Amino acid sequence: xxxxxxxxxxxxxxxxxxxxxxxxxxxxxxxxxxxxxxxxxxxxxxxxxxxxxxxxxxxxxxxxxxxxxxxxxxxxxxxxxxxxxxxxxxxxxxxxxxxxxxxxxxxxxxxxxxxxxxxxxxxxxxxxxxxxxxxxxxxxxxxxxxxxxxxxxxxxxxxxxxxxxxxxxxxxxxxxxxxxxxxxxxxxxxxxxxxxxxxxxxxxxxxxxxxxxxxxxxxxxxxxxxxxxxxxxxxxxxxxxxxxxxxxxxxxxxxxxxxxxxxxxxxxxxxxxxxxxxxxxxxxxxxxxxxxxxxxxxxxxxxxxxxxxxxxxxxxxxxxxxxxxxxxxxxxxxxxxxxxxxxxxxxxxxxxxxx
Amino acid sequence: xxxxxxxxxxxxxxxxxxxxxxxxxxxxxxxxxxxxxxxxxxxxxxxxxxxxxxxxxxxxxxxxxxxxxxxxxxxxxxxxxxxxxxxxxxxxxxxxxxxxxxxxxxxxxxxxxxxxxxxxxxxxxxxxxxxxxxxxxxxxxxxxxxxxxxxxxxxxxxxxxxxxxxxxxxxxxxxxxxxxxxxxxxxxxxxxxxxxxxxxxxxxxxxxxxxxxxxxxxxxxxxxxxxxxxxxxxxxxxxxxxxxxxxxxxxxxxxxxxxxxxxxxxxxxxxxxxxxxxxxxxxxxxxxxxxxxxxxxxxxxxxxxxxxxxxxxxxxxxxxxxxxxxxxxxxxxxxxxxxxxxxxxxxxxxxxxxx
Numbered sequence: 001x002x003x004x005x006x007x008x009x010x011x012x013x014x015x016x017x018x019x020x021x022x023x024x025x026x027x028x029x030x031x032x033x034x035x036x037x038x039x040x041x042x043x044x045x046x047x048x049x050x051x052x053x054x055x056x057x058x059x060x061x062x063x064x065x066x067x068x069x070x071x072x073x074x075x076x077x078x079x080x081x082x083x084x085x086x087x088x089x090x091x092x093x094x095x096x097x098x099x100x101x102x103x104x105x106x107x108x109x110x111x112x113x114x115x116x117x118x119x120x121x122x123x124x125x126x127x128x129x130x131x132x133x134x135x136x137x138x139x140x141x142x143x144x145x146x147x148x149x150x151x152x153x154x155x156x157x158x159x160x161x162x163x164x165x166x167x168x169x170x171x172x173x174x175x176x177x178x179x180x181x182x183x184x185x186x187x188x189x190x191x192x193x194x195x196x197x198x199x200x201x202x203x204x205x206x207x208x209x210x211x212x213x214x215x216x217x218x219x220x221x222x223x224x225x226x227x228x229x230x231x232x233x234x235x236x237x238x239x240x241x242x243x244x245x246x247x248x249x250x251x252x253x254x255x256x257x258x259x260x261x262x263x264x265x266x267x268x269x270x271x272x273x274x275x276x277x278x279x280x281x282x283x284x285x286x287x288x289x290x291x292x293x294x295x296x297x298x299x300x301x302x303x304x305x306x307x308x309x310x311x312x313x314x315x316x317x318x319x320x321x322x323x324x325x326x327x328x329x330x331x332x333x334x335x336x337x338x339x340x341x342x343x344x345x346x347x348x349x350x351x352x353x354x355x
Numbered sequence: 356x357x358x359x360x361x362x363x364x365x366x367x368x369x370x371x372x373x374x375x376x377x378x379x380x381x382x383x384x385x386x387x388x389x390x391x392x393x394x395x396x397x398x399x400x401x402x403x404x405x406x407x408x409x410x411x412x413x414x415x416x417x418x419x420x421x422x423x424x425x426x427x428x429x430x431x432x433x434x435x436x437x438x439x440x441x442x443x444x445x446x447x448x449x450x451x452x453x454x455x456x457x458x459x460x461x462x463x464x465x466x467x468x469x470x471x472x473x474x475x476x477x478x479x480x481x482x483x484x485x486x487x488x489x490x491x492x493x494x495x496x497x498x499x500x501x502x503x504x505x506x507x508x509x510x511x512x513x514x515x516x517x518x519x520x521x522x523x524x525x526x527x528x529x530x531x532x533x534x535x536x537x538x539x540x541x542x543x544x545x546x547x548x549x550x551x552x553x554x555x556x557x558x559x560x561x562x563x564x565x566x567x568x569x570x571x572x573x574x575x576x577x578x579x580x581x582x583x584x585x586x587x588x589x590x591x592x593x594x595x596x597x598x599x600x601x602x603x604x605x606x607x608x609x610x611x612x613x614x615x616x617x618x619x620x621x622x623x624x625x626x627x628x629x630x631x632x633x634x635x636x637x638x639x640x641x642x643x644x645x646x647x648x649x650x651x652x653x654x655x656x657x658x659x660x661x662x663x664x665x666x667x668x669x670x671x672x673x674x675x676x677x678x679x680x681x682x683x684x685x686x687x688x689x690x691x692x693x694x695x696x697x698x699x700x701x702x703x704x705x706x707x708x709x710x
Contacts (some may be wrong), residue, residue, distance in 0.1 A: 065420065069489070076490055076667065104459075107486065107497045108580070131462065134424070135431055142462045143498070225463070312431065 001210075003217040005128050005146040006224035012126060012213055014206060018045045018153040024112055025085055032075050034098040035089040039116050042156060043089045046114060052078035056097065061250030063093045063132045065141075071101035075109075085110040088147075091117035091164070092124035092254065096142070099130030103145035113147040117160060118168025119255055121152045122175060122212035127220040127233075133249055137312050138241045144225055152209060157199060163253055165196035169290055170255025174235050174262060175212040177283055180329045183211060184286060191289040235324040235331050236261030238310065239349075245309035246301050259292035262326075267348045267355055269325030272334060272341070279326055280355050296351035306349055321345075356565075358572040360483050360501040361579035367481060367568055369561060373400045373508040379467055380440055387430050389453040390444040394471050397511060398444045401469060407433035411452065416605030418448045418487045420496075426456035430464075440465040443502075446472035446519070447479035447609065451497070454485030458500035468502040472515060473523025474610055476507045477530060477567035482575040482588075488604055492667050493596045499580055507564060512554060518608055520551035524645055525610025529590050529617060530567040532638060535684045538566060539641060546644040590679040590686050591616030593665065594704075600664035601656050614647040617681075622703045622710055624680030627689060627696070634681055635710050651706035661704055676700075 001012040013019070021028060024046070033051055035043040036058035043053060054074035056067050075084060086109055088098030095113050102111040115125040131142020157165070169190075176183040186208070190200045199205055216233065223230040239261030244252055263284050269275025288294050297303060310321065320335045321342075336342055347353040356367040368374070376383060379401070388406055390398040391413035398408060409429035411422050430439060441464055443453030450468050457466040470480040486497020512520070524545075531538040541563070545555045554560055571588065578585040594616030599607055621638050624630030643649050652658060665676065675690045676697075691697055702708040 065424065069420065072489060072496060076492065076495065079667070100459075104455075104486075104496045104498055106495065107484070107499055129462070134427060137431065140431065140461065141427060141459045143459055144462055312434070 001213060001217065003126070003221050005220050006144060008128070008146045008148070010126065010128070010146045010148065010150060010217075012150045012152065012217070014121075014152045014154065014209055014213070016153065016155050018042055018155065019114060019151045020045075021047055021051065024087060024149070024151075030080060030084045031087060032071075032078050032080055032084065033087050033089060034071055034074075034094060034101070036094055039090040039094065042114070042116055046087070046089060056094065058090075058093070059250045060093055060133070060244070060254065061248075063097060063249070065132060065134070067097050068101050068132055071097060072105055075101070075105050080105070080109065082106045082109060085112060087112045087114065089114045089116060091115070091120045095120055095125050095147075096130050096139070097132060099128070099145050099147065100132060100142055103130055103143040108145070111145065111147045112149045112151075114151045114153065116153070116156045117164050118157055118209075119164070119171055120168075121209050122168055123171040123216065125150045125152070126213055126216050128224065136245055136249065137309070138244055138249065154202070154205060154209075157205070162196040165199070166290065166292070167253035167255030169195065170253075170257070170259040170262075170292070172208060172212055173286060173290070174233075174258055175215050177262065177326055178232055178235060178330050179211065179215045181279075181282070184282070187286055188289050191286075195290065231322070231333055232324055232331050235326070236265050238321065238323050239264040242306050242310040243298055243301065246306040247298070252298075256292055259287050259290070260294070260296075260298060263287060263294055264296060264348050265323060265325045265331075267353050268323055268345065269327070269334070270355060271344045271348070271353060272325065274332065274334065275326045276328060277355065279328065283326060284355060295354070296349055303350060307346065356568060356572065358481070358576050360575050361499060363483070363501045363503070365481065365483075365501045365503065365505060365572075367505045367507065367572070369476075369507045369509065369564055369568070371508065371510050373397055373510065374469060374506045375400075376402055376406065379442060379504070379506075385435060385439045386442060387426075387433050387435055387439065388442050388444060389426055389429075389449060389456070391449055394445040394449065397469070397471055401442070401444060411449065413445075413448070414605045415448055415488070415493075415599070415609065416603075418452060418604070420487060420489070422452050423456050423487055426452060427460055430456070430460050435460070435464065437461045437464060440467060442467045442469065444469045444471060446470070446475045450475055450480050450502075451485050451494070452487060454483070454500050454502065455487060455497055458485055458498040463500070466500065466502045467504045467506075469506045469508065471508070471511045472519050473512055473564075474519070474526055475523075476564050477523055478526040478571065480505045480507070481568055481571050482585075483579065491600055491604065492664070493599055493604060509557070509560060509564075512560070517551040520554070521645065521647070522608035522610030524550065525608075525612070525614040525617075525647070527563060527567055528641060528645070529588075529613055530570050532617065532681055533587055533590060533685050534566065534570045536634075536637070539637070542641055543644050546641075550645065586677070586688055587679055587686050590681070591620050593676065593678050594619040597661050597665040598653055598656065601661040602653070607653075611647060614642050614645070615649070615651075615653060618642060618649055619651060619703050620678060620680045620686075622708050623678055623700065624682070624689075625710060626699045626703070626708060627680065629687065629689065630681045631683060632710065634683065638681060639710060650709070651704055658705060662701065
């Protein structure tokens with residue numbers, strides 16, 4: 001699949017096997033592999049032999065400037081020039097960090113991603129958002145920098161921990177809600193078949209990933225820098241990012257936070273008269289079938305820290321908080337302006353506004 | 356003057372007075388002023404009253420991630436959203452740091468620069484190159500991110516230290532060499548009038564700055580990401596960056612290093628049969644008239660460290676070092692390929708190849 005994001009071309013390959021370095025590039029002498037402790041063995045399979053490599057600590061809590069600096073210094077040690085290629089092998093965190101480092105090393109080098117988690121395949125690796133967390137705020141710092149090629153080797157998903165698979169499913173559900181009930185209605189069968197322990201069959205898995213990539217790629221092609229339609233992809237994310245920050249970055253998986261945030265968005269949308277009750281209930285039912293935390297408040301989370309984190313959200317504009325809420329068959333943007341609307345928000349976070 | 360760099364519009368104002376905040380933007384509540392110890396009083400005049408401000412330590416040796424992080428945290432403390440405006444008040448270092456921070460805060464905010472040094476006016480503030488130094492390599496990390504508006508208040512130049520004025524003159528000479536002898540021949544009169552203690556008269560000063568901005572803006576409009584013609588602006592810079600790194604970042608001013616580097620480029624160009632001897636001698640004579648160090652090696656500089664720094668230069672491609680050397684009436688790119696050419700380079704740095 002080909003996409004054009006902000007004038008840059010991205011090609012996506014959904015295949016069974018892990019790609020080999022010879023497929024990825026011709027000149028092995030200008031490559032830096034970036035992976036984490038969990039994806040080092042996948043990087044081995046890609047490299048085949050000794051290639052400069054930077055192994056980072058895994059987890060959202062390590063998505064910091066320190067990690068970016070480690071990549072930049074590894075690139076310098078490998079004597080990479082402006083035509084160097086950064087190959088990120090991992091999930092969303094590795095993709096975001098490698099992409100950011102590639103975007104600023106010598107003011108921008110080449111970037112290739114091998115997505116090794118469901119979350120990275122259905123969401124993070126496509127669309128060019130890179131970044132890291134600063135002062136406890138998720139992705140406070142970053143760039144728009146699409147990879148020239150993204151590989152999605154399905155084989156790697158079978159060994160993924162259940163928590164990781166569930167995290168990816170959160171983003172897949174989000175995309176299905178945006179794409180419409182035709183897609184959303186295909187998901188409960190995955191839960192019924194024993195997900196996250198069992199993955200859906202090959203055909204369904206490939207269908208879901210491809211459809212998610214096509215949907216996201218289409219939106220991002222139209223609105224690369226998120227001035228309009230791309231904001232829809234933040235469904236559930238204003239709540240999710242605040243939850244992740246309040247709980248301590250890394251302690252709740254991103255997809256789990258997104259799933260919980262989507263239900264809060266349904267409640268907000270319903271309170272504002274935008275989300276039909278039937279759709280809100282259907283969405284909650286799909287999310288519940290995958291075993292996510294559905295009710296608010298999220299256990300062991302400080303409400304005040306949550307509200308504080310929400311105020312720092314970067315989707316804020318003109319001082320107003322914005323949210324994406326589900327509508328009849330997709331979702332739309334709302335900005336909370338009045339005092340009473342903000343009060344509803346507080347009730348929702350406290351769990352005092354169930355559907 | 357208007358320019359379009361990579362699809363972004365930059366407007367440049369060359370005026371006498373320091374701009375006021377009301378001229379720069381309408382909404383004072385989304386502004387962060389960034390300055391250093393030396394430009395804090397200029398920032399006072401811009402702000403008029405209390406506006407969130409970040410005061411950095413001055414000097415190239417402080418052009419590090421720490422400074423960038425200080426700006427980002429100040430922006431977060433000021434609750435800047437994506438529509439926030441970073442206003443950089445200072446010379447090249449403040450411009451590079453503020454521009455870089457603005458390019459990555461929430462994946463990109465608005466950027467305005469008030470250039471307060473001759474160097475920033477004739478070169479650094481126009482064209483969108485931002486960055487900072489890492490591991491002793493100048494501008495190893497950065498982005499292409501043009502300011503939407505650049506103010507050049509000539510009044511501030513009169514109180515500039517002589518070292519700063521000389522630094523700016525180095526870049527002005529560079530631009531004049533590229534633009535042709537018609538411009539270059541106008542410069543010796545400035546030296547004759549007592550520069551750097553005395554500035555040229557208003558008319559000549561404005562003429563030189565405007566012509567330098569027009570030349571650079573024209574080049575960058577054609578080649579924003581430096582894949583072709585923009586490389587010419589690096590005349591003298593491969594030598595200059597290596598000299599600055601070898602001497603210890605901050606100990607030699609950038610323009611002084613550029614002036615010295617241009618003479619080395621003349622020697623290299625002459626050795627390769629590209630720079631006519633008469634033009635090389637004229638260039639050396641202009642540079643000498645301003646009192647720059649002309650002969651090699653540069654005093655108190657380790658030749659081995661110099662060569663090492665040169666090998667890490669980011670203008671390297673396919674492992675080959677590239678240089679801009681003067682030709683008949685401008686300059687052109689050369690790549691050193693053969694062993695004997697690299698040997699000439701070593702001789703030039705050691706001062707064993709005078710014109």
